[in-house]
Amino acid sequence: MSQAIDFIYDFCSPNAFLAHKILPELADRHDVEINLVPVLLATVFKATNNQSPFQAFSDIRQKSAYLTHDLHRFARRRGLSFHMSPHFPVNTKFAMRGAVYAKGKSWENKYVDALFDAIWVHGQKVDELGVLMDILQENELPVRKLREAMTSVEVKQQLKDQTKAAVRKGVFGVPTFFVGSEMFFGKNSLGNLELELSGPS
Template sequence: MSQHIEFMYDFCSPNAYLAHKALSGLKPRPKSGIVFQPVLLSLVFKLTNNQNPFQAYSENRQKTSYLTHDLHRFARRRGLSFHMSPHFPLNTKFAMRGASFAQGKSWESKYIDAVFDAIWVHGQKIDDLNVLTDVLQEHELPVRKIRDAMTDPEIKQRVKDETKAAVRRGVFGVPTLFWGSEMFFGKNSLGNLELEIKQSI
């Protein structure tokens, strides 16, 4: 039976951005591809008594300095564009509702790339709906439908329900990836994911 990678993400995470970019170079890449699952990181943290590592270690300059260095090193070694957002941390609830609405649509990947790049390449403040709208227009995405989805109570509830379902599977942060029943947390776990895929296909 063919398998796919499940990629659980929130646009607010620089590690999720880098993992998303690095996935394109994954070898072997499963034929059935990647399924993107948006989750609300703030709700994940609330449900798991967890928090943003930059906040958790805010008084430990050595730790926060290393975390920042690791982000830039990961990007540099893979030739990825990356800039720490000047607006970090961001509220991505509207962008994540848009991501939920985008699931399975022909422009889903385009939407994900556009929002991730807006934050982590161009430093845009996408929790400002006017800025986010400009990003959607720039990439010729269906702006009106996406904007409507961002305020749709059903979409809002769906994102929450899918986040809670992810937590029940063991998710405590992002990026989290699944290959079958195996869970891999963080951008630095991609090597182990590759090994797991090689052993199973």
């Protein structure tokens, strides 16, 4: 595999969840790996003077309704289970620290799948450590080690550093993807990302 897709994500984003669900099939079609890059979206927003579309357009009833409709339509057309979280906006700082610790381990994808599903399929409140531990237990993940990581000063700093590095590369929200130096933002950019992987026309 000569190329890879860097997938910059935070579990708090419904668009990142939907992209996560369809990205593996796209990567398989082009025989490329996916490099998962966890960041803290709230920090990205603060650093770039950005905000979520639901917050930015909260006073525009029609647009807010459309954004929700678009999420459900995207999921429905692809046969994906999806529900808006009853706890939205979701605080994912502990979950994202766990993602940093999971990086490169044999169970990284299992962890990421479990946390995305917990929020956007099952509506669980992952900002509570007790709930998080139950999710880890149910998915046969290393509960004790992950709990330690989620409260670790070193892991917390690593997440901050990764987030700052993403912002320096031009990231202003998630999901964001890189193929080499080419950046693609949002789940609806995956068509252009696939064209990039296909090479010159």
